[in-house]
Each structure stands twice: as structure tokens, then as C-alpha cells.
Amino acid sequence: MAAGIFFQFAGKLTPLGLLLVGALALFNYYFLTDERFKPARYKASAADVHLRGINEMVGFIAPGFRFTRSAPQLDALVAKSRLFENFKKIEFVREYGCIAGRMGAADVAIVLTRAGYYREVTETIGNRKVKRKVEEICFDGYLVLADFPRKFDGWVTLAPDHIESRLGWLATEWRELRDQFAVRLENQDFEREFVVRASDPVVAHYVLSASTIEDVLNLKRRLGERAMMGAFFESTLMLAIPEAGTKFALNGDEPTAWLASCEEDAFRLQSMLRVLADMKVGETIWRPEERAG
Amino acid sequence: MSIWFMIAGAVAVLGFVVIYNSLVGRKNDVETCWGAIDAYFQKRSDLIPNLVSAVKTYMTHEKDLLEKIVQLRERASRSPHTPEESSNWDGQTSQLLKTIMVRAEAYPELKANQNFLHLQSSLNEVEEQLSAARRAYNSSVTSYNNGVEMIPYNIVAGIMGYKRKAVLTVSEAQKEVPNLDRLFGDRAG
Numbered sequence: 001m002a003a004g005i006f007f008q009f010a011g012k013l014t015p016l017g018l019l020l021v022g023a024l025a026l027f028n029y030y031f032l033t034d035e036r037f038k039p040a041r042y043k044a045s046a047a048d049v050h051l052r053g054i055n056e057m058v059g060f061i062a063p064g065f066r067f068t069r070s071a072p073q074l075d076a077l078v079a080k081s082r083l084f085e086n087f088k089k090i091e092f093v094r095e096y097g098c099i100a101g102r103m104g105a106a107d108v109a110i111v112l113t114r115a116g117y118y119r120e121v122t123e124t125i126g127n128r129k130v131k132r133k134v135e136e137i138c139f140d141g142y143l144v145l146a147d148f149p150r151k152f153d154g155w156v157t158l159a160p161d162h163i164e165s166r167l168g169w170l171a172t173e174w175r176e177l178r179d180q181f182a183v184r185l186e187n188q189d190f191e192r193e194f195v196v197r198a199s200d201p202v203v204a205h206y207v208l209s210a211s212t213i214e215d216v217l218n219l220k221r222r223l224g225e226r227a228m229m230g231a232f233f234e235s236t237l238m239l240a241i242p243e244a245g246t247k248f249a250l251n252g253d254e255p256t257a258w259l260a261s262c263e264e265d266a267f268r269l270q271s272m273l274r275v276l277a278d279m280k281v282g283e284t285i286w287r288p289e290e291r292a293g
Numbered sequence: 294m295s296i297w298f299m300i301a302g303a304v305a306v307l308g309f310v311v312i313y314n315s316l317v318g319r320k321n322d323v324e325t326c327w328g329a330i331d332a333y334f335q336k337r338s339d340l341i342p343n344l345v346s347a348v349k350t351y352m353t354h355e356k357d358l359l360e361k362i363v364q365l366r367e368r369a370s371r372s373p374h375t376p377e378e379s380s381n382w383d384g385q386t387s388q389l390l391k392t393i394m395v396r397a398e399a400y401p402e403l404k405a406n407q408n409f410l411h412l413q414s415s416l417n418e419v420e421e422q423l424s425a426a427r428r429a430y431n432s433s434v435t436s437y438n439n440g441v442e443m444i445p446y447n448i449v450a451g452i453m454g455y456k457r458k459a460v461l462t463v464s465e466a467q468k469e470v471p472n473l474d475r476l477f478g479d480r481a482g
Contacts (some may be wrong), residue, residue, distance in 0.1 A: 151418075184432050201322070201433065202329045206425035 057266055058099055062273050065101030071111050072098065074143060081231035081238045082157050082197075084115065091117040099269065103276060110272060113229060113240075115139040136206035141242040142268070146276055148207070148237040154199035156183075156207045158216065158230035161195045187213050193220055207232045219275045239275075243268065312449045319437040323458060326379035327376060330461075333423040334383065340419065341366045341390075344412050347395065351403035355396055362389045376430075376461060390416060431460045 054067045075093045084090045097112035116137040123130050126265040183204040187276055190213050198204035208216075219239075229240040345359050352359065365386050393411060397403050404410075438457050441450040 183429075184436060186428065186432055186435075198330075201326060201429040202422075202426045205429040205432070206422055207420075209425070 003247075036188070037153065051102070058269065061266055061270050062099075062101060065099055065108075067097065067099045069097055071095030071113075072109065074111060074113060076237075077145070078115065078143075079235050081236075083229055083231040083238060083240055084138065089117050090115050090136070101103055103146070103273075108144070108146045108273075108276060110269070111143045111145065112144045113139065139240060139242060142272065144237075144239040144241065144272055144276065146237045148232055148235050149270065151235050152203050152206055152232075154203040155231065155233040156196065156198040156204045157232075158194045158196055158228075160227040160229065161191075161193060185213065190217055192219065215275060219271070222271050237276075238270075241268075241272065308445070309449060312446050313453070315447060316440050316450055316455060318436075319433065319440050320455065322433040323430070323437050326426065326433045329426045330379075330423065330430055330451065333419060333426050334379070337386070337390075337416070337419045337423065338366050340412060340416055341386075344390075344393070344409075344416065347406065347412055348397065348403060348410045351400045351406075352393075352396065355393070358389065358393060358396070362386070362393070365389065376459065379461075387420065390420075427461050434460045436456045 005190045034230075051069070052069065058065050058067050072095065074095055077085065078090065078093050093113060093115045095111050095113050099110040101108055114137055116135055116139070118133040119136045120131055123132065123133050181199070183198045183201045185191060185196060185205070185208060187210070190208075194216075196204055196208065216230065223241065226242050228242070231238040231240075341362060345363060348355075349359055367380060394416075397409070397413075437455075440446045441455050441457055
């Protein structure tokens with residue numbers, strides 16, 4: 001608008017006019033759009049609008065589900081699940097958002113999580129050597145938590161198998177020799193994709209029925225190369241789906257990019273909920289009083 | 294030269310120990326899995342008297358069926374449970390239980406009985422656990438059989454006298470789907 005007024009008076013575009021247009025653009029960029037110069041009231045309302053936007057989308061995909069920035073603390077649950085036990089030491093688990101709701105009789109929570117460990121590095125500053133801890137992220141993505149429709153004692157974990165596809169039966173033999181918890185299942189495709197560990201092989205077969213195996217394989221196909229993991233413990237299903245994308249993050253500087261990423265987030269959320277529905281997480285096959293006992 | 298012989302001997306002994314331990318581990322896995330199946334058989338057998346007492350007042354026309362399942366349970370509790378022997382009566386018991394559940398559909402009062410509903414869900418649960426235990430057993434037997442037949446495991450297995458084990462197969466009785474027309478045809482007629 002300011003440029004329009006300028007041309008109205010100047011009549012033609014002179015070098016001075018161009019300079020003034022540039023100055024106006026710069027002013028506009030720094031003082032009108034930069035987050036630092038926006039009043040707190042505007043920022044609060046932007047976050048509120050963003051939250052409402054996400055909730056509109058979540059509610060459209062999964063009626064009854066809501067997104068919140070506050071998420072449950074998962075440290076204890078992750079430790080109990082043994083989800084990351086097989087590949088890295090986990091020292092911190094951070095949650096920064098949660099989509100929660102009910103699916104039939106089950107509570108479902110999709111928690112945006114980052115987990116990792118601390119690594120000590122030594123830096124040379126002048127003549128001094130300074131040690132400091134840096135964060136190494138092992139997992140960044142969604143942790144899907146739901147009531148699993150089977151009641152069992154023990155635990156089962158699924159981790160990606162990077163060795164068997166290369167070494168074949170040698171990898172299986174080696175695993176059987178050194179890992180007392182390794183379990184083999186009858187589905188060859190599943191065996192190639194995942195390492196299954198369980199407190200008891202019968203529990204593993206009970207939890208991973210033929211239909212559940214197919215569901216997990218379908219989810220893996222949808223995710224492509226991403227290394228999905230899973231854990232089943234105390235009637236709880238925990239799926240870890242790595243995702244380095246925006247994950248419902250607020251990007252005030254790039255609202256159009258955020259809108260585009262919303263579409264992807266919606267697709268991922270839809271896929272995850274479809275898998276949970278396939279696994280019949282909302283249907284308990286035991287009575288509530290039995291579970292409480 | 295003698296050093297090479299000693300190294301070769303040490304490698305052979307180490308290899309033998311590793312293979313021996315692996316085979317013993319696999320054999321023990323098979324036995325553990327069979328133990329789990331046996332425990333579930335027992336659990337199912339324990340539910341049968343309760344089921345019979347719950348349904349007998351309603352299912353007066355199914356006296357033969359109930360007597361048959363009680364006899365089968367008694368026979369099963371008397372005989373030793375080996376994988377080879379169990380297949381037959383396990384299949385028959387499963388089939389009879391399935392038939393009772395299907396016939397119960399014709400008795401609305403029985404279907405509304407809380408005790409029966411609880412027993413029904415317990416039996417379903419045990420059947421699922423039993424099915425998982427059978428799959429775990431078959432998986433451990435396959436691993437054991439691979440060990441017994443693959444080179445160089447088969448050499449050690451031969452020395453230890455280990456032989457192939459049979460996997461559990463679904464009996465003809467279990468494969469059979471209850472014939473609803475036959476079950477309810479008589480009553481309708």
C-alpha cells in the first residue's frame with residue numbers, strides 16, 4: 001500500500017523510488033513480521049489459533065481426540081516397556097505434545113517424543129580443555145500408547161532387524177546363541193523385518209497372533225524405511241514411529257509451510273489410528289474387574 | 294606343526310561345546326513350550342466341570358454331548374500327555390466345546406446367564422492361549438529340528454542321540470466347522 005502511495009505522488013519509478021520501496025520492504029520485514037517485535041498478546045493468540053487449528057484437524061480425522069501441548073511423563077513407562085533396551089542407552093525422554101482420546105473401550109495417546117542420551121565432548125577454548133555434555137537423539141517421533149486387547153504376564157518387544165537381511169540364518173544362529181530372550185515366529189517376512197524378544201515365547205506368540213503380525217507388517221510397509229519399534233507389556237501396546245518432520249509444531253514465520261505440513265501430519269495420524277483400529281485396541285476380551293485384579 | 298594341531302583341536306572342542314549347548318538349549322525350549330501347553334490343557338480341563346454344571350439345567354436335550362465331554366476330560370486326565378497322544382483328544386475336546394457353544398445359542402435363558410457368559414469368555418481366552426502355546430511349541434520344534442539336521446549340528450546331534458520331533462498338527466476334528474444346519478435342523482423339524 002505504501003509503495004502505491006509513493007507511485008501515486010512520484011508518477012514514475014526513479015532510482016530514489018526504488019530505494020524507498022526497498023526500505024519499506026525492509027521495514028515491513030523487520031518490524032511487522034518478525035516474531036520478536038510482535039506484542040505478547042498477538043503471540044498468545046497465534047498459539048491459540050494454531051492449537052485450535054490442530055484440534056479442528058484432529059477432531060475431523062478422529063472424533064473425540066484432542067491435541068494438547070502438555071503430555072504425560074513417559075520416562076517410567078518407556079523403561080518398563082524395554083522399548084529402547086536393545087539398541088541404545090536412554091537417559092532422557094522429552095514429551096512436547098499429545099493427541100489423546102478413546103477408541104472403543106480403550107484409552108489411546110499419541111505422544112510427540114524425543115529420547116536420547118548424553119555424550120561427553122571435550123572442547124579446546126584457548127589453552128584450556130573444557131568438558132561438556134551434548135545431547136544425542138536416538139528417537140524423535142511418535143510414541144503411540146494404547147490398551148492392547150489381550151491380557152498377559154510378561155513383555156514382548158519388536159525392534160528392526162538390520163542383520164538378518166544381510167547375513168541370513170547365520171544372524172539367527174548367532175542371536176539364538178547370545179540372546180536368551182530372542183523368539184522366532186513362523187512368518188518369514190516378519191522375521192526379516194523385526195527382532196522379537198520376549199520374557200516367554202508363549203507370550204510372544206499369544207500377543208503376536210497371525211492377524212497382529214499382518215497389521216504390524218502393513219504399518220511397516222506404510223512407513224517405508226523408517227525403523228519402527230514396538231513393545232507390549234501389562235496389556236499396553238507401545239509403538240515407536242520415528243518421524244523427523246514438523247509434528248504439529250508451530251512455525252509462525254512460515255505459516256504456509258506449516259499448512260502444507262499439516263496435510264502430512266493428518267495423513268500420519270490417520271495411518272496410526274487405522275493401525276490401532278486394525279489391532280482392535282478398543283475391544284477388550286477380558287472383563288474390566290479381571291484387569292483391575 | 295604341533296601348534297597348528299593344538300589350535301585346530303581347541304577350535305574343534307570350542308565348536309563342539311557351542312553346538313552342544315545350542316542343541317541342549319533348543320531341546321529345553323521344546324520341553325518348556327510343551328510344559329506351557331500341558332498347563333493350558335489342565336486349565337481348560339478345570340473349566341469343563343463348571344461349564345457342564347452351568348449348562349446341564351438348561352441344555353436338557355444335549356445330555357449325550359455333555360456326557361461325552363466329561364468322559365473325554367476323565368480320559369485325558371488319566372493318560373500321560375505326550376505331544377503325539379494329545380493331538381487326538383485335544384482336537385476332540387476343542388470340537389465338543391465349540392459344539393456346546395454353538396448349541397447354547399438356541400437357549401436364550403442360558404445365554405443370559407452371567408456364570409455361563411463368564412465361562413464362555415474364560416474358555417475362549419484359554420483356547421487362544423493354547424493356540425499361542427501350540428505355535429510357540431511348533432516354532433521351537435522347527436528350530437530344534439533345524440539343529441538336528443543341519444551341518445555341522447547334525448554330527449553332534451548324532452553323538453547325543455537327538456532325533457527329529459514332530460510338530461503339532463491340527464486334527465481333522467479341529468478343522469471341522471460345526472454344521473449349523475445339522476445342529477438346529479432336528480430342533481426346527
